[in-house]
Amino acid sequence: MMYEQQQRFQQPMSVKVDVRKKTERSKGTEEERLEIVDLSGMSLDSLPNPSLNLATICKLDLSNNNLQNIPESLTARLLNMVVLDVHSNQLRHLPNSIGCLSKLKVLNVSGNLIEYLPKTIENCRSLEELNANFNKLIQLPENIGYELTNLKKLSVNSNKLVFLPRSTSHMTALKILDARLNCLRSLPEDLENLINLETLNVSQNFQYLDSLPYSVGLLLSLVELDASYNKIRSLPDSIGCLKKLQKLSVEGNPLSSPPPEVVEQGLHAVKEYLCQKMNAGHQSPTKKKSWVGRLVKYGTFNGLNSRGGIREEREAFIMPDYRPIDSLASPRYTGMFSTRRLFSPRNYFTN
Known part of the structure; x- marks a missing residue:
């Protein structure tokens, strides 16, 4: 059963809170009430002291405020948190206690000033969606891919990333990887492990990204590949083997293979060109002299x-x-x- 009510936080200035409560049956016979708390768009500089039990909150929306930090003690008590949205604030970092959110599935920290994600985020092993767009990220935690194996969507566009950690290729559940508008110089070599990846966007890394790894052509579930506006001169021949690929964007690159006249003919022509080139390169080698x-x-x-x-x-x-x-x-x-x-x-x- 879902219903709405207004609830006030205990602080001098009254703040209206949109709380939606629903009843869910736990594993036992007891019932627990999980709450959705919406504090978005209230021009908050700091968080008020809540009158409700933090352990009952399953979704907390703090987006579109002026928050500069989130208290460690607050995050540590959000034990049943499933969705945390803090996008469009002034956050420079996330609390280390975010690693306590073992049930967290969706984390939106986009539109902040964050340079590093805490290493403890690797403990959020239930995480399925991470949105860190429009920040100042320089790098991601080195082992993030080894731990966040349930992640389905990773969005880190519009940052300052120079590379993606090698562990990224171990996110076998990943379906969407958006790393456009960064400073990427290369991609991990063993991308073929991303067996469920459907969308890969590494466009607009401009003067930095000059090649794609051969393993891009081994992403058998890939439907959309956007590598436009980079410095790529040659596409891997293996892309000709991508049977599920429906959209390929490579404009804005100084391509010589395939040549521009082939690219202009569309995806089918590009795949055919690369496939023929690959077959030509795999002709039987010269017989060894006896x-x-x-x-x-x-x-x-x-x-x-x-x-x-x-x-x-x-x-x-x-x-x-x-x-x-x-x-x-x-x-x-x-x-x-x-x-x-x-x-x-x-x-x-x-x-």
Whole structure:
């Protein structure tokens, strides 16, 4: 059952709070009431002291305020928090206690001044959506991908990221990765582990991103790839294998492979070009010369040697008449069958 009511926080200035309560049956026979608290767009500089039990809040909306920090003690008590929205504030960092939110599924911190996400965010293992757009992020926690394996959407566009951590490629549940408008110089090499990735946007990294890894073409679930407005000169041939790809944006790049005239013909032409190029590069290699060929090359097979363009006989390799096997084992002849002699350059045994 869902209903609305107004509730006041205990502070000198009265603040109206939109609280939606719903009843959910827990694992046992008891029932607990989870509350949705909306404090958005109230020009708050700091948070009021709540009169309700923080452990009963499942969604807290603090967006569009003037908050500069979130108290550690507040976050630590939001034990049943599922959605936390603090977008469009003045936050420079998130509290370390955010790692206590083991049930958190959606975190929106976009439109702030955050340079680093706390390492403790790796403990939010239920997280499915992380929106950190429009901040000042320089890097993401190194092990974020190893821990947030349930993450389905990662949005970090409009930041100052130079690279994505290698652990990003371990987010096997990830469906959307938006890293446009950053300073990315490269992407992780083993992207093929992102087996559920459907949308990859790395556009507008401008003068920084000059190539895509081969593994981009191994993203078998990829539907949309946007790599426009970078410095990419050549697309990986493997992109020609992306059967589910429906949208490819590569404008604004100095592409030579595929050439502009192919790109202008659309996705099908690009995939066909790259596929043909890949097949041409995987033609059967030149057959290796057999050991007999090596003997002939070095002039050791038939007892002939070349000196000054004139082939001449080598006495050491000619047996003028038949000899029994035991005589061939004599020291006079065993030397001619040594590996060193057979495969040495032709001028090694010059007379």
